Amino acid sequence: MNGPLRRVALVGGGITPFGVRAATFPELIQEAGARGFGSLPNLAPEDVDSLFVGAAQPERLAFQSHVAPLAAELLGLTPTRVIQRTELACASGQSALRSAYAAIASGLSDLAVVLGVEKMNLPDMAEANTSMADVLDRPWDGVHGATAPPFFAMVAQRHMHEYGTTEEQLALVSEKNHRFANRNPTAQFQGKVFTREKLRGLPVVAPPLRLGDCSSMTDGAALAVLVEGSRAREFTDTPAWLVGSAQCSTFHNLAHAGSLSSWEGLRKAGQELYRSSGLGPKDVQVAELHDCFTISEIVEYEELGFCPKGEGGRFVEEGQSDLGGRVTVNPRGGLLGCGHPLGATGVAQAVEILGQLQGTAPSGRQVPGAAVALQHNLSGSANVHSLLLWRREN
Amino acid sequence: MNGPLRRVALVGGGITPFGVRAATFPELIQEAGARGFGSLPNLAPEDVDSLFVGAAQPERLAFQSHVAPLAAELLGLTPTRVIQRTELACASGQSALRSAYAAIASGLSDLAVVLGVEKMNLPDMAEANTSMADVLDRPWDGVHGATAPPFFAMVAQRHMHEYGTTEEQLALVSEKNHRFANRNPTAQFQGKVFTREKLRGLPVVAPPLRLGDCSSMTDGAALAVLVEGSRAREFTDTPAWLVGSAQCSTFHNLAHAGSLSSWEGLRKAGQELYRSSGLGPKDVQVAELHDCFTISEIVEYEELGFCPKGEGGRFVEEGQSDLGGRVTVNPRGGLLGCGHPLGATGVAQAVEILGQLQGTAPSGRQVPGAAVALQHNLSGSANVHSLLLWRREN
Numbered sequence: 001m002n003g004p005l006r007r008v009a010l011v012g013g014g015i016t017p018f019g020v021r022a023a024t025f026p027e028l029i030q031e032a033g034a035r036g037f038g039s040l041p042n043l044a045p046e047d048v049d050s051l052f053v054g055a056a057q058p059e060r061l062a063f064q065s066h067v068a069p070l071a072a073e074l075l076g077l078t079p080t081r082v083i084q085r086t087e088l089a090c091a092s093g094q095s096a097l098r099s100a101y102a103a104i105a106s107g108l109s110d111l112a113v114v115l116g117v118e119k120m121n122l123p124d125m126a127e128a129n130t131s132m133a134d135v136l137d138r139p140w141d142g143v144h145g146a147t148a149p150p151f152f153a154m155v156a157q158r159h160m161h162e163y164g165t166t167e168e169q170l171a172l173v174s175e176k177n178h179r180f181a182n183r184n185p186t187a188q189f190q191g192k193v194f195t196r197e198k199l200r201g202l203p204v205v206a207p208p209l210r211l212g213d214c215s216s217m218t219d220g221a222a223l224a225v226l227v228e229g230s231r232a233r234e235f236t237d238t239p240a241w242l243v244g245s246a247q248c249s250t251f252h253n254l255a256h257a258g259s260l261s262s263w264e265g266l267r268k269a270g271q272e273l274y275r276s277s278g279l280g281p282k283d284v285q286v287a288e289l290h291d292c293f294t295i296s297e298i299v300e301y302e303e304l305g306f307c308p309k310g311e312g313g314r315f316v317e318e319g320q321s322d323l324g325g326r327v328t329v330n331p332r333g334g335l336l337g338c339g340h341p342l343g344a345t346g347v348a349q350a351v352e353i354l355g356q357l358q359g360t361a362p363s364g365r366q367v368p369g370a371a372v373a374l375q376h377n378l379s380g381s382a383n384v385h386s387l388l389l390w391r392r393e394n
Numbered sequence: 395m396n397g398p399l400r401r402v403a404l405v406g407g408g409i410t411p412f413g414v415r416a417a418t419f420p421e422l423i424q425e426a427g428a429r430g431f432g433s434l435p436n437l438a439p440e441d442v443d444s445l446f447v448g449a450a451q452p453e454r455l456a457f458q459s460h461v462a463p464l465a466a467e468l469l470g471l472t473p474t475r476v477i478q479r480t481e482l483a484c485a486s487g488q489s490a491l492r493s494a495y496a497a498i499a500s501g502l503s504d505l506a507v508v509l510g511v512e513k514m515n516l517p518d519m520a521e522a523n524t525s526m527a528d529v530l531d532r533p534w535d536g537v538h539g540a541t542a543p544p545f546f547a548m549v550a551q552r553h554m555h556e557y558g559t560t561e562e563q564l565a566l567v568s569e570k571n572h573r574f575a576n577r578n579p580t581a582q583f584q585g586k587v588f589t590r591e592k593l594r595g596l597p598v599v600a601p602p603l604r605l606g607d608c609s610s611m612t613d614g615a616a617l618a619v620l621v622e623g624s625r626a627r628e629f630t631d632t633p634a635w636l637v638g639s640a641q642c643s644t645f646h647n648l649a650h651a652g653s654l655s656s657w658e659g660l661r662k663a664g665q666e667l668y669r670s671s672g673l674g675p676k677d678v679q680v681a682e683l684h685d686c687f688t689i690s691e692i693v694e695y696e697e698l699g700f701c702p703k704g705e706g707g708r709f710v711e712e713g714q715s716d717l718g719g720r721v722t723v724n725p726r727g728g729l730l731g732c733g734h735p736l737g738a739t740g741v742a743q744a745v746e747i748l749g750q751l752q753g754t755a756p757s758g759r760q761v762p763g764a765a766v767a768l769q770h771n772l773s774g775s776a777n778v779h780s781l782l783l784w785r786r787e788n
Contacts, residue, residue: 005399005501026533051643059453059528066483066529066646066774073646080666082496083643083778084489085481089460095478098502099493102476106499107399108492108639134453135460139420245502249445249477252460252467272474380460384477 007229008104009239010390012040013351018220018339019188025062025119026074028221032115032344033075036223042235043225050082050109051075054096054116056089056342060131062119071115075223081109089135090292091377091386092116093222093346098388100226101242110228116347117221128217135380141254148292149214151254151381153206156295159261160208162310165298167208169313171199173294174212176322177330181337183364186348188218188339213294218339222347224354238358240350240373244277244389246270251383266303266378266385273387274305279372281305284327284389286356286367287374288349291334297321300376301329328367331356349375350390357392401623402498403633404784406434407745412614412733413582419456419513420468422615426509426738427469430617436629437619444476444503445469448490448510450483450736454525456513465509469617475503483529484686485771485780486510487616487740492782494620495636504622510741511615522611529774531647540648542686543608545775547600550689552655554602556704559692561602563707565593567688568606570716571724575731577758580742582612582733607688612733616741618748632752634744634767638671638783640664645777660697660772660779667781668699673766675699678721678783680750680761681768682743685728691715694770695723722761725750743769744782751786 014035016028023031037043053068064070068085072078082103086095093116103109122128133147159165178194181187199212225235232239248269251257258264274280281304289304291297298312306327307315315321321329332338332352335345353373355361375388408429410422417425431437447462458464462479466472476497480489487510497503516522527541553559572588575581593606619629626633642663645651652658668674675698683698685691692706700721701709709715715723726732726746729739747767749755769782 057453057459059451059525060459064528064532065451065454065481065525066778068482069643069646069774069778070531072643073650078642078644080642080662081640082492083482083641084493086493087459087479087481088462088477098476099478099480099496102493102496102500102502105501106496108496108499131453131459134458137464138458246475247477248472248474249463249466250472252463256467268474380463384460384463 006105006107008101008242009227009229009232010242010350010354011225011227011232011235011239012036013222013224013354014039015186015222015348015351016220017186018218018341020121021219023219025058025064025117028117028119028219029071029074029115032117032221032223036225040225040235045076047111048077048113049080050103050112051077051079052096052100052112052114053085054093054343054346055085056087056092056118057131061122061128075113077113088384089379090342091346091379091384092343094375094377094386094388097346097350098245101245104226104228111231112226114224114226114347115221116344118341118343119219120217120341121219137253146254149206149209152293152295153209155260155299156208159295159299162261165313167200168196169317170213170294171196172316173291173297174199174336177291177334177336180331180365181333183362184333184338187333187337188216189337209293215292215335215340218341220339220341220344222344222351224347224350238392240354240357240390240392242388243391244273246272246276246387247385249384254381257381263299263303263382265383266300269385269387270304273389277389279389283372284374285370285372286331287327287329288332288352289329289376290378291330291336292340296378297329323367331361331365331367346377353390357390400499400501402495402636403621403623403626404636404744404748405619405621405626405629405633406430407616407618407748408433409580409616409742409745410614411580412612412735414515415613417613419452419458419511422511422513422613423465423468423509426511426615426617430619434619434629439470441505442471442507443474444497444506445471445473446490446494446506446508447479448487448737448740449479449512450481450486451525455516455522469507471507482778483773484736485740485773485778486737488769488771488780488782491740491744492639495639498620498622505625506620508618508620508741509615510738512735512737513613514611514735515613535648543600543603546687546689547603549654549693550602553689553693556655557707559707561594562590563692563711564602564607564688565590566710567685567691568593568730571685571728571730574725574759575727577756578727578732581727581731582610583731603687609686609729609734612735614733614735614738616738616745618741618744632786634748634751634784634786636782637785638667640666640670640781641779643778648775651775657693657697657776659777660694663779663781664698667783671783673783677766678768679764679766680725681721681723682726682746683723683770684772685724685730686734690772691723717761725755725759725761740771747784751784
């Protein structure tokens with residue numbers, strides 16, 4: 001592979017408050033526009049030639065399809081190069097970022113808006129839950145009741161069996177991410193302290209996972225602006241450069257998952273990311289990892305090479321994923337603390353990374369001297385892994 | 395804009411039979427794989443680094459989300475660079491092609507599979523029809539009964555009022571495309587002759603549009619393989635080069651449509667396509683245009699510069715869009731003759747174009763000496779227009 005031939009920079013963005021929102025799907029889009037464009041006073045709408053929308057399930061959660069032109073109209077944009085929506089379940093937001101990256105790097109676009117949005121809280125949550133279940137293989141796995149919580153519970157059980165990971169260690173992931181979320185005004189969970197003791201007393205969802213081990217059904221949106229490298233300084237002195245991309249899809253039907261505690265797809269994607277960027281896990285100071293469940297973050301430490309296989313539980317216990325540790329993971333608050341509006345999550349992670357690399361994240365969340373940041377999203381039953389690598393200077 | 399920095403070629407593909415199929419959504423994917431990969435004996439699955447799936451509404455028509463990894467598994471692929479699904483309603487297939495184009499041109503991918511698929515015929519067609527209605531702006535336009543047929547009927551009425559276009563001219567579009575479809579074994583409508591007289595006797599759907607003026611709800615899939623230019627000759631001596639791309643989105647809410655008979659978005663997209671490729675309408679010998687309704691094809695002749703504004707009706711009447719005319723439009727049979735499985739249509743158009751540029755289309759459909767081909771898809775209420783330009787040599 002040749003590397004991308006034009007450089008791509010993230011220059012600004014914004015995130016709506018995440019939570020159980022009264023706002024409708026269109027209103028969330030408008031809020032993200034106000035916050036994102038508000039960060040870029042030098043950006044004129046006519047400068048935007050392309051729009052990429054990441055949304056997982058608007059057809060069933062907002063009863064609206066063809067959402068890319070809807071978003072263009074609500075954001076005051078009339079794209080003339082590329083307009084599309086991308087869907088990759090829980091990784092839909094990152095998928096939109098990658099599409100913008102490819103379009104700009106290839107020359108199809110010079111300046112693109114990436115919007116991530118999801119409205120998940122419906123009057124009838126049974127519909128929302130059914131819709132989520134269809135992320136897995138419906139005829140094979142859906143009929144057996146396989147949805148995200150029982151699947152990731154099996155992952156946790158197997159990881160505990162093989163490596164001695166403990167429920168206490170799972171709780172430590174949640175404690176850390178909720179602590180960060182308490183310093184993030186856009187996070188769903190604020191003003192509540194989740195200690196490990198409190199977390200271990202919450203109701204069990206699917207053993208060993210308790211309520212605090214699971215991310216939630218959340219409404220929210222985020223917007224990011226990417227530009228061709230030579231134009232980056234028009235908008236900011238400190239852009240975040242997109243310097244690596246990888247994805248891997250290894251199965252869909254759960255019968256083909258192989259080991260539950262080793263995520264081969266993530267390991268392969270990580271290898272591709274590091275190979276294509278020339279950077280390695282030791283170069284990364286901050287990571288936005290897809291902590292849809294506490295066990296996910298632990299497996300991700302391992303497969304991304306932040307610690308040896310099987311030592312993810314000890315990694316969080318030793319504070320290696322906290323501020324001051326080996327790599328700070330999820331200083332935004334993660335999916336556990338911020339909530340997980342599917343399409344919005346990946347875009348919000350990128351906006352957080354921009355702040356981290358610019359050194360403007362709030363006290364208690366800023367990683368000192370952060371120069372290289374890794375972004376990870378998984379989708380479905382961890383069968384697809386998506387990675388981006390960002391750096392302050394290139 | 396700089397042009398794409400790596401060349402991209404279409405080297406093979408296949409199309410399933412379109413129609414009201416007993417095959418399920420997964421079975422359609424497998425059929426497309428067998429036909430597409432069957433055309434490429436030199437292609438090994440492990441050579442495929444990326445997968446792009448175009449599907450508009452699997453969530454509501456196949457009750458399956460996260461369809462990209464499902465398709466990867468069914469096709470025997472394990473992508474390690476890019477995997478995603480793109481949605482742009484009726485233009486979802488072309489959107490997947492464009493994503494693959496950007497990925498390869500940028501260096502993110504070297505060899506990508508593009509799959510378009512849609513299963514639209516359900517036991518309960520009311521669900522399918524409701525789902526289709528959500529392509530338009532639900533809270534503003536859906537509540538007033540705006541769906542595709544009444545919208546395009548208004549376009550036809552206005553075009554007839556302004557330019558004197560006749561119902562006979564509408565029927566001529568359908569007659570031509572059904573004639574081509576009768577020579578295409580993958581078309582939905584075969585073995586039935588649709589003369590202009592017969593077409594004008596069919597029931598009215600929304601005046602002046604009759605049954606034969608409307609494309610249908612269809613099941614089908616298509617698969618195409620795109621590669622970085624230097625590898626094209628590994629697979630074929632006559633690749634189709636992707637040499638131009640443009641899209642334009644001008645509105646979503648119908649109140650903002652402006653003129654119904656002039657499609658500003660298509661005009662702008664066409665200008666961008668011609669500007670970026672250095673080619674013009676006179677260079678095009680064959681065009682796959684989005685004839686979701688007969689009036690669409692007539693407006694498209696005009697906005698793409700094949701004839702002056704308002705003369706689209708006369709253009710078809712004079713045979714200028716038929717074999718031997720100024721530009722042969724829809725030799726595959728179009729959406730009118732082939733049916734319109736949303737995500738599959740754009741990919742099937744590209745496969746047809748490959749055959750046309752290779753000179754291997756069946757007698758009665760082959761455009762002699764075709765060297766440059768234009769592909770158009772519209773989506774929604776013609777509020778988004780998507781264009782690709784292909785040529786035999788570059």
